[in-house]
Amino acid sequence: MNLILFPPESLRHSPDGTAYVELRDPRRLRHLHEVHRATIGERYQLGEIDGEIGEGELLAFDRDLARFAFTPRRAAPQPLDLHLLLALPRPRMLARSLENIATLGVKRLTLLHTARVEKSYWQSPELGAEKIRQHLELGLEQARDTLMPAVELVTRFKPFVEDQLPALLEGRRGLVAHPGAAAPCPRGLPLDAPLLLAIGPEGGFIDYEVERLIEAGCEGIHLGERILRVETAVVALLSRLY
Amino acid sequence: MNLILFPPESLRHSPDGTAYVELRDPRRLRHLHEVHRATIGERYQLGEIDGEIGEGELLAFDRDLARFAFTPRRAAPQPLDLHLLLALPRPRMLARSLENIATLGVKRLTLLHTARVEKSYWQSPELGAEKIRQHLELGLEQARDTLMPAVELVTRFKPFVEDQLPALLEGRRGLVAHPGAAAPCPRGLPLDAPLLLAIGPEGGFIDYEVERLIEAGCEGIHLGERILRVETAVVALLSRLY
Known part of the structure; x- marks a missing residue:
């Protein structure tokens, strides 16, 4: 600590x-x-x-x-003005990802169900509010930050993307990380640039999901030809963006 | 896989x-x-x-x-022309770091003893050649890469930095990641730019070590005011550099 x-x-x-x-x-x-x-x-x-x-x-x-x-x-270090939309990772990976997300300065996280998220992950004790909070605290303590991220759980992809995402993207640039997307991940953005970043599960978003995210206003971005594990991709994307 | x-x-x-x-x-x-x-x-x-x-x-x-x-x-994806000099992490972190290093395209890794590396880490079975190779293979399989990184173990800091490092830095830009360094981590370098990157242990290099690395020709760089765990810093630095 x-x-x-x-x-x-x-x-x-x-x-x-x-x-x-x-x-x-x-x-x-x-x-x-x-x-x-x-x-x-x-x-x-x-x-x-x-x-x-x-x-x-x-x-x-x-x-x-x-x-x-x-x-x-x-005061605490400057937070990122980034809303992270993350397909729910497998429980062990969730723990480490929560720590990294808190360490790197993300203050708003939505854990989302997608086609390639195993339904059983939603039953994991790692999703208890107290467990989530512990991992976030460890991440903040690592970074010497005090601003606790807000986390919400969204178990239905379609209503979220159709009914809530367009409003979340008002005044906010939306990015969806997807291997094979046309544009490389942007670099060196200011910490206070309003962003929403969507990251899929192991195996990625399915095409239908990428299309819905793009329809809602996100741009597809990629990190190159190497396929990263989700927990690595979270760190790599945040580090490349800022 | x-x-x-x-x-x-x-x-x-x-x-x-x-x-x-x-x-x-x-x-x-x-x-x-x-x-x-x-x-x-x-x-x-x-x-x-x-x-x-x-x-x-x-x-x-x-x-x-x-x-x-x-x-x-x-052919395999383009490798990085980067020699990574990493203070030996604790065994559990070593495993994940080896995977990430292989996934991200590093082909030359030196695991180094420094003042804040616990001596007991050098006795870990995770340092067996077969164990190291397994983690590297998992990392390569993740990234769809075939080019196996070379790993060497260096248990004495001073002779390495004095006798070997200057030669390793001929025609190669040397960077030492250190919170509080004057310059931010460079961004967007070409994959074939010859680099050597030194990353310290949990708790960092001690001042003496930073001085020796800089004396040998490395530039101090930082990732901002947030302190990252070593395994996170490895990914964040590589992702920011390229």
Whole structure:
């Protein structure tokens, strides 16, 4: 952890204006103990979820509580203005992709059913809100970011693409990554360029899906002749775009 | 597997000039059975290691042998002229990184010891030649590539950087990825631009190491203020460079 995230309710102020952070959740306490080998008096990078990043001096630490004096220093890094539309990956790959997506600064993710997504993936415990949140937190902590991405699950492709996607693309450039598309992936866009990027499952979108996405206003783009696994493609596309 | 790789010795020619591929290795036979549910008469993409890619029609398939009629069609995709110098990652991350490196077209990899590499990583069974080769093959099969990367292990940083690196950098641009470096990672280089790219371990190169790499002729580059895990950084850097 390059940063220790804490929820806003962990932040307390004493009458003299000093800010304190009190962590009680077992995952963070364990991590402080096992990875940081946290020691009283040491300073750590702390970040308030959806808030500021600063320095925390560890004042007290036992099995149930870690207490820091907190001095906020700076805002979170600039987010991407990108809505990622990702065909639901297999559970193990989902976990890593969520971490990478959070690390790379995506703040809006739609996990979508498509023809080549196995229906059983939707039953995975990895899709529980708490599990998703844990992976996103790990990704944010890796990147030293505090802004929590929003994730929605969409189990029906057609109504989403027909009824919701056109409105999502108003004022936003839509891209669909598809091997064999005519145009190469754009490069070096500004972080605040409004984008929507659609990435298919292992095996890709089927032709029908690509046609519907293009009809809704997306441009087909490719990364070259090499076929990448989805989790690799997510990183490669985001890194090439910005 | 988007491609089934086979070693040159699996290729046989009948007197009438027809080429056959005979696979006997258990991993490929199992994969053909379990993932492809291979059926006699079906056609598969086959590639000779370090050779051509083509179409294979499955003629016979049992527990010990798969036999294809093979028609070569095209050469492997263009490789990168990039020598990747990677601080040895932790074993689990090494496996995925080897796959990604092979998928993305790197053909020369040096795994290097640095101050923040745990010594125990060098004892991992993942560093066995056969294990490394398996991960590289999976990566090549994913990308539909046949050109096997060369991997060398270097357990001493200083003699490598002082005695070997300057010669490796003759006619080759050297880059060292380091958060906080002055220059952003270059973009959109041609695939055949001769490069050497050094990537540190989790926690980064130490200052001394960055200084030695720069002294040997490398330029420091960064990917922005977000800190990426090594396996993510490998993909992000390669995708941004080309």
